[in-house]
Amino acid sequence: MRSTMALWNRTASAQGVTARAVSYALVAVLAFSCGIALNATGTTAAVISRVPLLGDGLDATPDPSADLTDFWKAWNALQANYVMTHASSTMPSVQDRIYGAIQGLASSYGDPYTVFFPPEESKAFNENISGSFAGVGMEIDVKNGVLTVVAPLKGTPAADAGVKAGDQIIAIDGVLTDGMPVDEAVSKIRGKIGTTVTLSLVRAEKPFTLKLTRATIQVPETDDGIDASGVYHISLYEFTSDSANLFNQAFTRFKASGSTSLVIDLRGNPGGYLDAAVDIASHFLPKGAKIVTEDFDGKAASIVHTSLGYNDVPQGTKVVVLVDGGSASASEILAGALQDNKVATIVGTQSFGKGSVQTLIPIDNGSLKVTVARWITPAGHWIMGNGITPDLKVSIATSTPKFTPDTAQDPQYARAADFLTTGK
DSSP, rough: OOOOOOOOOOOOOTTTHSOOOOOOOOSSSSSSSSOOOOTTOOOOOSSSOSSOOOOGGGGGOOOOOOOHHHHHHHHHHHHHHHOSTTTTTTOOOOOHHHHHHHHHHTTTTOOOTTTHHHHHHHHHHHHHSSSSOOOOSSEEETTTTTEEEEEOOSHHHHTTTTOOOTTEEETTTEEEEEEOHHHHHHHHHHTTOEEEEEEEEEEEEEEEEEEOOOOOOOOOOEEEEOOOOOOOOEEEOOOOOTTTHHHHHHHHHHHHHOOOOEEETTOOOOOOHHHHHHHHTTTTTTOOOOOEEOTTSSSSSOEEEEEOOOOOTTTOOOEEEEOOOOOOOHHHHHHHHHHHTTEEEEEESSOOOOOOOEEEEEEEEEEEEEEEEEOOOSOOBBBBOOOOOEEEEEOOTSSSOOOGGGOOOHHHHHHHHHHHHHHH
């Protein structure tokens, strides 16, 4: 759905795509190209396979309200008049033209996550989400119609080269990205380890170009510690199948520290497993408290994800969650749940706004990826396109790197620490 997929090396089970329902919160048409929030039983796919594969069971009944006269006029006009002008050109087969028509139908919905993959693209897509690949380490999505970096991942080629959340990707290896689906952009950015990809970017209306070398990406998932003022921080860099366990370990260290001030840093976190977000939120909420709702707009019953009820925060603890424009998907689900349940104060800048759910439906040998639901916070706010609004807005210069709390050079963290220690 990421995804909510990320442009980094990851291995996943193909069985999860073909045999069971998986739910993601997407950043982009690619889960981790989008940074999705998945169920722990799923794969790190760019989409969600929420329903069983439908195969030949799809309804093929013609819609009597659809007048296809103009379509057949266009079909026959092309058949009768089109002349190839390049020796390298090939005439599309009847099946190719049908696939093209389905692609156009999907694109008419204006949703970058609703796309059709013809057989070859579908095969490549499934290979990407079920195997391993190399990339440059950044989450991307479409925002305001432009391919945009959600967040570079710490310690990756993208981050090391200076890519920032919010950078707009105008071209990939000289190919303009205007109108390019996120899935296609991700496939162009991925490649063999050691090869390069050139990105044409725009930041603050200033264009620049970066040449990045693809690599196998290893991203630290958590970081935690206590500062001189007694404020404890737990930084989450993504939500993987192991993130809940890693957070639990950090949370245990927090409780052992005796601190009653906690900062959960979700800045630059593009998302990942939904189950991880639910598990982490459960430390702060009583059993049954609403965390997020999958809303199917009346076409299916909504699914409400609730707290598992750990509710083991030490009494008197004050909590701040840090977010920015690189916080997406599962990060927004966690931040929104803690904010709406009034157990944490959100500090930073507006989050990315990624929260839709996709289903992968096989058609012939191709695949149709369709948006089927949206994520809604406990208070009824749509995440998609809106994001999470901080309670205390604190900006940080785009040229300033993300500092650790120890540097005391991070104004967002400094504001969070000040709020926790003074209450103002």
